[in-house]
Amino acid sequence: MKISIIIKALNEEANIARTIESCLGALEQFEFDGEILLADSLSNDKTVEIASSYPITIIQLKSLADRGCGTAPQLGYQYCSGEFIYLIDGDMRLHQNFLPAAIQVLEQDDRLAGVGGIVRDMHLDNHEFMSRAARAKKDLQPGEVDRLDGGGLYRRSAIESVGYLSDRNLHAFEEFELAVRLRAKGWRLARINQLAVDHFGYKIGAYQLLWRRLTGGYALGAGEIARATLGRSTFPEVVRKIRTLWISGIVVAWLASLLLSFCFALDLTYGVGVSAIILILPLVFMSLRRRSLRLGLYAVAAWMVFTIGTIRGLVRRRLDPSAWIPSSVLKSRMKELA
Numbered sequence: 001m002k003i004s005i006i007i008k009a010l011n012e013e014a015n016i017a018r019t020i021e022s023c024l025g026a027l028e029q030f031e032f033d034g035e036i037l038l039a040d041s042l043s044n045d046k047t048v049e050i051a052s053s054y055p056i057t058i059i060q061l062k063s064l065a066d067r068g069c070g071t072a073p074q075l076g077y078q079y080c081s082g083e084f085i086y087l088i089d090g091d092m093r094l095h096q097n098f099l100p101a102a103i104q105v106l107e108q109d110d111r112l113a114g115v116g117g118i119v120r121d122m123h124l125d126n127h128e129f130m131s132r133a134a135r136a137k138k139d140l141q142p143g144e145v146d147r148l149d150g151g152g153l154y155r156r157s158a159i160e161s162v163g164y165l166s167d168r169n170l171h172a173f174e175e176f177e178l179a180v181r182l183r184a185k186g187w188r189l190a191r192i193n194q195l196a197v198d199h200f201g202y203k204i205g206a207y208q209l210l211w212r213r214l215t216g217g218y219a220l221g222a223g224e225i226a227r228a229t230l231g232r233s234t235f236p237e238v239v240r241k242i243r244t245l246w247i248s249g250i251v252v253a254w255l256a257s258l259l260l261s262f263c264f265a266l267d268l269t270y271g272v273g274v275s276a277i278i279l280i281l282p283l284v285f286m287s288l289r290r291r292s293l294r295l296g297l298y299a300v301a302a303w304m305v306f307t308i309g310t311i312r313g314l315v316r317r318r319l320d321p322s323a324w325i326p327s328s329v330l331k332s333r334m335k336e337l338a
Contacts, residue, residue: 003032005034005036007056009043011043036333039076041072042067059078070177077164085154091200097194105190106153115189116145119150119197120195148175150175150197161187170224220309222306228321257278283297283300
């Protein structure tokens with residue numbers, strides 16, 4: 001089989017039909033021998049019900065405890081059989097011309113492990129999405145890259161050479177963790193100047209999304225990838241390139257200096273004064289940098305949330321990332337065709 005498209009989904013009833021239809025359209029238009037697998041992380045909305053009306057395979061986790069950004073790709077990988085594997089989120093729309101362009105690039109260079117394209121964010125109505133879009137202008141430029149954020153088409157033989165597709169222990173940075181394993185084996189990754197997907201994301205407020213990042217586990221990702229690579233040759237690169245890690249380190253130092261300045265002050269008034277200055281310095285700095293008190297306040301709040309999450313991720317128990325993920329096949333496209 002030529003292509004396996006793995007759709008990662010959790011409560012995507014508003015988007016899943018568009019995602020599936022775009023993937024089906026891409027396979028049909030270019031007459032690819034392929035399959036589409038929906039890797040569902042126990043959605044409690046109509047995601048699975050809607051997806052069931054399409055000619056695809058649907059796989060679902062058995063345990064809520066296994067939910068995570070790193071789990072869904074590996075879940076789909078357990079069941080797929082394609083020579084090439086394409087990862088896409090359940091809130092994305094695949095552009096029809098991307099897959100043939102990506103396959104052509106992979107077939108011309110046998111040391112390329114994966115190819116990504118241009119990711120276009122459709123909703124830029126909160127602080128986090130605006131900041132991410134601004135960073136994407138640099139991180140998502142065409143050329144050789146150090147990761148394929150936003151999905152990509154991978155060579156199966158490359159994935160097999162590093163043992164597994166995605167680390168089930170991660171709640172974020174799963175693409176980067178895969179990338180460092182691949183590059184450690186001598187593989188390369190590239191992004192081509194071809195529109196790959198439209199990303200629709202969440203239509204919710206910035207602080208509501210921030211709370212979801214903490215309670216849903218996403219904020220744990222930086223600590224989890226540091227824990228996963230600790231003691232390996234890839235650890236220095238992870239620390240250097242995962243921005244959340246060094247921001248969390250700065251926040252911990254800031255809070256420690258705040259505590260020390262108060263505890264070791266010569267008198268109470270002096271201690272309160274110095275502590276107050278240290279307390280507001282980050283807010284002043286970020287407000288000036290973002291040219292907005294509102295954006296500065298959000299940045300500091302995000303720092304705190306992700307620092308808490310990073311610490312939790314560092315101490316979280318790890319499971320064997322190559323072990324089979326307990327799951328069930330709710331619908332098999334192959335059985336329907338038999």
